[in-house]
Amino acid sequence: MADGECNCGAVAFLVNTELKDAFDCHCSMCRKSTGSNGIPMVVVSNTAFRLLHGKGSIVSWKNPDTD
Ligand SMILES: [Zn+2]
Numbered sequence: 178m179a180d181g182e183c184n185c186g187a188v189a190f191l192v193n194t195e196l197k198d199a200f201d202c203h204c205s206m207c208r209k210s211t212g213s214n215g216i217p218m219v220v221v222s223n224t225a226f227r228l229l230h231g232k233g234s235i236v237s238w239k240n241p242d243t244d
Contacts, residue, residue: 179219180229188231192221206240 179196182189196219203215210216 183231183234187234189229191227191229192219192225193227194221194225196221210238 179192180190198220199217201215201217207216208214
């Protein structure tokens with residue numbers, strides 16, 4: 178089990194499963210959005226993921242380079 182939140186705390190989640198499929202994404206979008214060499218990610222099933230609060234604060238982003 179693990180929990181987490183965004184930097185400002187508006188969005189928080191709980192994951193109720195073993196975290197085993199972790200990797201770092203080094204694609205150009207992840208490097209550009211963070212200014213670092215990538216973003217750490219963990220893949221879990223939808224049934225193991227629970228949003229605790231902040232649904233209204235989640236937004237999507239569309240890469241303008243893929244239009
Ligand atoms: Zn990426």
